[in-house]
Amino acid sequence: MNSVEQTIVKSCDEVFNDLLSFTQDMVKQYSVLNQEQGVLDVVERQLADLQLPVQRVAMKHEALCSHPLYAPVPWNHEDKYNLVSQINPGAEGKTLVFNGHLDVVSAAPADMWTRAPHEPWIQDGWLYGRGAGDMQSGVAAMIYAVHAVRHAGFKIASPLTLQAVVEEECSGNGALSCLQQGFGGDFVLIPEPFGPQIYTGQVGVLWFKLTVQGKPVHVQDTAAGENAIEKLQRFIPPLKQLEERLNSDYRQPPYDTIANPFNLNIGTIQGGNWPSSVPAYAEMEGRIGFPVGMSANEIMQKVSDVIEQASQAMNLSGAGKPILRFHGFRSEGHLVDLKHAGIGLLADCHRSLVGAEPEQYLSTCTTDLRAFHFYSRTAGTCYGPIARNIHGVDECVDIESVRHTLKTYALFISRWCKLEPL
The missing domain is CATH 3.30.70.360 (Alpha-Beta Plaits)
Incomplete structure (x- = not known):
């Protein structure tokens, strides 16, 4: 790593405790389906506090229902929205998108948990609570990666978009709505908690x-x-x-x-x-x-x-x-284009931080990556923290793996985007 990259990686350590607190604030909201308002408020305030632009992107029901990728659900979307932070929209350069979901699945029955699922706790290097792994720590990592670059003294001068979406756990209509309204890009990274691996496909x-x-x-x-x-x-x-x-x-x-x-x-x-x-x-x-x-x-x-x-x-x-x-x-399922330049750059960032080749992960589930693939043929992959008991009892995330995800994303930004001194 060059001196700029080393400064940015060091900045990640300096902001990490704030990232961890932010994750805990999200977990406390217990953002199950159609009860996402609390976590949306937390994320909106955090983006504003970090001086990142933020807008509410409504899920336009009629437009969604007419789209071939729409997943029919028995509720109306008119009162629902996603959060989007656009940096330098329309500027020259390749557009980078980070996408993460805020909704979680039910933790019932709560009496099976060691502690209440919406009361986060730390033990032996793991952060516990519903959503800690899937995937609010990842959302925190992608937001704080942008903050860490700026905290290190650099301005991101090319287009970058942060998307914090709802309904990933049941339909994918949140991410679809963002893309339908033009918030796409050239490459997308999603911090799903499958570990620091190159996600190669999904069913x-x-x-x-x-x-x-x-x-x-x-x-x-x-x-x-x-x-x-x-x-x-x-x-x-x-x-x-x-x-x-x-x-x-x-x-x-x-x-x-x-x-x-x-x-x-x-x-x-x-x-x-x-x-x-x-x-x-x-x-x-x-x-x-x-x-x-x-x-x-x-x-x-x-x-x-x-x-x-x-x-x-x-x-x-x-x-x-x-x-x-x-x-x-x-x-529908799809395979990731492993020859894309973005995948190669992600692998380079991984190697720079750990000195080894990243492993690959072939998934038997689905993620919002499919919306980018099928809507606009946008290349991308998932790369995120290590979690245990996803959708289960005592869900938790390895804290140091969150730190690693933060550093990888910040390093990726420094190599993909155009940076200027603040």
């Missing part, structure tokens, strides 16, 4: 909801009724068989190195209304992964065919047939 993901009706009767004669919960359970084995077929028939390179890359998960199930009544309804929501190259329409058709065939095998007709809906993710 497609589809969400679905299946509802069935039963016949409610008193339990004195259960045979006179039809138990909707038991009926619903009979659809799970055929869906598991679809999962098996996807993993046997479509596990092509590079996913042939992973035993089961296309996973089915039955995520929620509910039904009935009284222990002594045969349940009249039952509903489950699920997620299934699918291979790169398969379209969303294709996987939706496969799921539909499975449900239809199972219904026929059960002799279901009329009101007795299940209702299948698709909502949330219908996100």
Whole structure:
């Protein structure tokens, strides 16, 4: 590293404690779906305190709904927004984008946690709390990377955009809305908590909801009724068989190195209304992964065919047939262009800091990277901290890995962007 880069890396250490406090402030907000206002306020204030420009970018419902990449959800977006900080928009030079999501998944049941999930705590070098890893520490790192460059005495003179978005955990509509309104760039980095590795690809993901009706009767004669919960359970084995077929028939390179890359998960199930009544309804929501190259329409058709065939095998007709809906993710998979100059530069920054080649990570989930890939063919990857128990109990992030992400991003800025002395 040259003297400028060394100064910037040193600056990262000087601002790191503030970054950590900022992360804890975000975690305290517990920003589950449609309750993101608290964390949005925290991030907006932090950007202003760091003297970074910030604007609220509304999620324009009508425009979103008409876009082919829109993931249908059962709520309106008119009162929702993302935060964007644009530095030097329209200036000459390659545009760099950092994108991170603020929303988190539910931490319920909270009594399984060592401490309350929205009360962050530090132990043995790890920061605990829902969102600490996925991915509010990463959001803090990308924002403070810009701050560290300025703190070191340098002005970023080329275009750079910070995006702090919502709805990554369920639809990806937040990032899509930013791109739809022109907040794109030439290369994007996303600090997902998969560690300091080059993210090389991700599978497609589809969400679905299946509802069935039963016949409610008193339990004195259960045979006179039809138990909707038991009926619903009979659809799970055929869906598991679809999962098996996807993993046997479509596990092509590079996913042939992973035993089961296309996973089915039955995520929620509910039904009935009284222990002594045969349940009249039952509903489950699920997620299934699918291979790169398969379209969303294709996987939706496969799921539909499975449900239809199972219904026929059960002799279901009329009101007795299940209702299948698709909502949330219908996100196709893709592979990262590892030959892009931005990927090479990221690898160079990693080598400069650790003296070794970065490892690669092939994902069996999805991220907002897909919006950049499919919307504008923008190159990019994920590179971030190390987290444990993502979406689980006692989620945590390795604090030193956050520091490393901060330094890598600041170094990347110094090599990608045009810098001038303040």
